[in-house]
Amino acid sequence: MSERYTPQQNHLLAALPAEVQQRLFPHLESVPLPLGKVLYESGGTMRHVYFPTNSIVSLIYVMESGASAEISVVGNEGLVGVALFMGGESTPSRAVVQSGGHAYRLPAQHLKDEFNRHGELLVLMLRYTQALITQMAQTAVCNRHHSIDQQLCRWLLLSLDRLPGNQLIMTQELIANMLGVRREGVTEAAGKLQKLGVIEYNRGHITVLDRCGLERLSCECYAVVRKETDRLLPYAPVNEDN
Template structure:
């Protein structure tokens, strides 16, 4: 399948490139299917590929020697995995795990860095995306310190909903507690509070979004800030 012309193999970040740059870039990509739970990067390991999700979702996770884990960002159709390559780095500082199965465009790290050198438009776009990513990570750190768990849970569900197809999310309380860096009991209380308000429905291993506007109202302002930053830095280039 020619991913240079098919809209079904689209990534919003790459769609922001000028047409000729986009076609040249996609010509060197391959389409891969990523299964749930697959690890695309590990801290300290060499980065072999850059990934540009089509309809999959990837969590970027900071890990501690004690075994603690905290999601600091996520990448879906709007982004990429392998951002250290933009800076000429060869190793990852974060773990990247597929949270939602699906397809992605994949390019070798050497080829990606070659395109960066040959395409000023790609270099500018990647720098803007890196700025968005840094803003999102900073926002998440502040959000974890200042905002209620219920608001943070709503924000996380909205971010996941944005990057997946459909209203049903495959998420366990154990996984969500790890991503938010809190105890499972706390996530359970937050999810039940959102469910009582009719915003979501939770069953074992699955959360269904019923009231998207209501979920946005329940979230802290960090969610709207993240979307605004992306729109200002990336989408206006398309």
């Protein structure tokens, strides 16, 4: 049986007042987001914004040499495409699906029209953008000053916050590309976490066995991002029928 989705599974959409939902929801399109799908290329024109429900999208900066590093992750807490309502129309980063799943997409003009009403959506989008900037800034600091072990813990926790369960499907090579480090470093760090009983890793499947332990092993960067997101975005409760 196919899984059922609703726009309210995205916390931003769920937090909008009923009258705003009535204007936007008819224009939402349900779309699958398979692992590795590129939503935006660097410098490309954005025609839609994406509201993930059970998928995760990575915003990645790619250097001329081909080296890359993740600057933020977006899941059911937010949207992909803030440049559209900030007036940029494009971004130097690439948006690629890190964890496959589902999303709703909305044509750019409908988002702009609602944003320009200077109502609830504008306030919510700006607060979300501040939370996203915090995540980007903290990621930069973390990548510069903290160990690969700590970076991996932060990355796993941020991903878990955006998924319904405690499992991720992710190869060590892909994690290394996201963190901008060597694969050997990720292999060693993941091995340490597995020996401590915090995670179980097998052929691209990561199961978090001890989330509290993962938080203790992480640097302060995860807590900073989580606290700021919770402060800025008092999301409405989401009812999920299982």
